[in-house]
Amino acid sequence: MAKPKVAFYWAASCGGCEITVTELGMKLVEVGDLVDIVLWPCLMDFKYSDVEAMADKEIDVCFFNGAIRTSENEHLAKMLRAKSKTMVAFGACSHMGGIPGLANNYDKESIFERVYDTSPSLDNSAGTRPGISTKMPEGEIVLPSFYEQVKTLDQTVEVDYYLPGCPPVAEQVGAVLGVILEGKLPEPGAVIGVGKKTNCDECERTKRSNGHVRIKAFKRPHEILADPEVCFLEQGLICAGPATRAGCGLPCIQGNMPCRGCYGPPEGVEDQGAKMLGAIAAVIDAKTTEDVERVMDTIVDPLGTYYRFNLPDSILSELKYGNGNGKQ
Amino acid sequence: MSHTKVKTNSFADQVRLIPGGEHLDVCFACGTCVSKCMIQQKAEPEYNPRRLIRQVMMGREEAAFTNPTTWMCSGCDLCFPACPQEIHISEVIGAVKHLAIEAGYSSPLETVSVDEGLCAGCGICGMACPYEAPELIIKEINGSMDRVAEVDSNKCLGCGTCVSACLTGAISRPGVSNSEMKERILVAEADNGQPNLMTFVCDWCLRASADVELLESYPENVHVIHIPCSGRIDPEIALLALRSGIDGVLICGCQPGECHYQRGTLVSACKITLLNLMLGRMDMAGGRVRFVQIGTRDRGRIKKEIDGMLELLSPQPEVH
Structure with missing residues (x-):
């Protein structure tokens, strides 16, 4: 049997979710033997074009961490959803918006004003703001656009499972990987890697x-x-x-x-x-x-x-x- | 010459021995308390504190133990400032209740119960309850020792403040459970072009019967939901109501110091003030959620509050 194909992706996040996976330590080596990692920008060198070239549903499980803040986040979420059989919202940001989601009590303009104009540690006398598109002698370069609000993953694409935490603790990540490898996932929509009460x-x-x-x-x-x-x-x-x-x-x-x-x-x-x-x-x-x-x-x-x-x-x-x- | 032997351990004596019960001696049964008692006015017109005190003095033990006043007195103490003898009547009633429980009687009221399978033992209910009815205990549940809440149903008066504070939905009371509240707020939107106002009214804050009757007279866009205490209101319920298409939420409770369940109105004030602070932070200030505290002398105030909310929520005429 072919090894299951697994993708890890980060959107609007801090990187802590990646660290929690590496906290699995030597177990990660075992996991590496059992699955075929096809995308993991933090640790391994794959290109988006590698994923784009895949057939729909070719990836077995995608662990998606980070909220949806920019057009790039949204694009990757939609692409990975199309390429993956199972989409797991990994960590608090993709699950509920997380810390980046606190920005929802400001609008885009006031965030830009703070970040590019009034922050006390900043010297932006030229008043530079990020543009979506910039013409350069070599051609046009583009940046993702920054949305008015932060969204959760399931407000952007359909999500099969939620693995909460900021970050999810390594033990739960290990347990969930075990459940996936055994093919014992519960009904879609479930919150996994959690206890019963509070x-x-x-x-x-x-x-x-x-x-x-x-x-x-x-x-x-x-x-x-x-x-x-x-x-x-x-x-x-x-x-x-x-x-x-x-x-x-x-x-x-x-x-x-x-x-x-x-x-x-x-x-x-x-x-x-x-x-x-x-x-x-x-x-x-x-x-x-x-x-x-x-x-x-x-x-x-x-x-x-x-x-x-x-x-x-x-x-x-x-x-x-x-x-x-x-x-x- | 025959003497009537004085009963040394009469029922009244037993009441006197319980702290608070000693006030019995100074009551001269004027009945001023009756005019203040909301239980007499709203729930049990046949019964009142004076009648209970008379039953005690006359040694009518069973009548006192089965008297609804014994079980329903919430210690709101509206009667206390009115009493010319400065008796804490609620303490006397508390002493009677104490003896009733000792004698094996139990509360006839609808009280809360705990689903131990859901209870996480956080103890928020015990901190919220005006009467310390829920207590944390350690007991065996499904084979392991667990900390859970246990409610003393003789202390619980069913106000529901704990129900709204419970985070796992473990504590509940028939009539005001989470599922029932969620069902009650899902009302059909009125199509008379008027704003939809949801009004939660505490069972005790409207003293005048005209004010209670007035609530029935509003058209379909004013949805009235009766709750035992404003303490039952839950910020999530208010948000769910707004999400379901309600334009505004008005919550009516008692004036502080007059709250039937002592602290429900203060807890609610805190909840709704904080909720409004958050709505403000999300650029949604504007008074769509309001909490008003109605005093026993505020006859007619409910109309002003409802009409005020309707005016605030009405679409503003376009300025040309």
């Missing part, structure tokens, strides 16, 4: 007073020395653990940092940010409106906190951009 289910930190502590002021991780044995939320640190699907094995929490929510919402939640906002608001210690305001004022950057990894996937984005947010 992170709190696996978290061993203690809850005081049987879980009846309420919060007078929220803190940020650098403001206190967190007790490594006690629930972060009870210490006033906003932890996304209650709103986040289990599966990562809690590396952040074990490192004494609250969960940031990269594994996405549990089953049944459509808007992770709104749901988490509702939960965090419910634990405040307030007897008057002034108390509410005082506690609320201690939540720095609520949008970035509640929607850190999922803004493009949220109902908020859907309301802002209209039907353009619909899943494929």
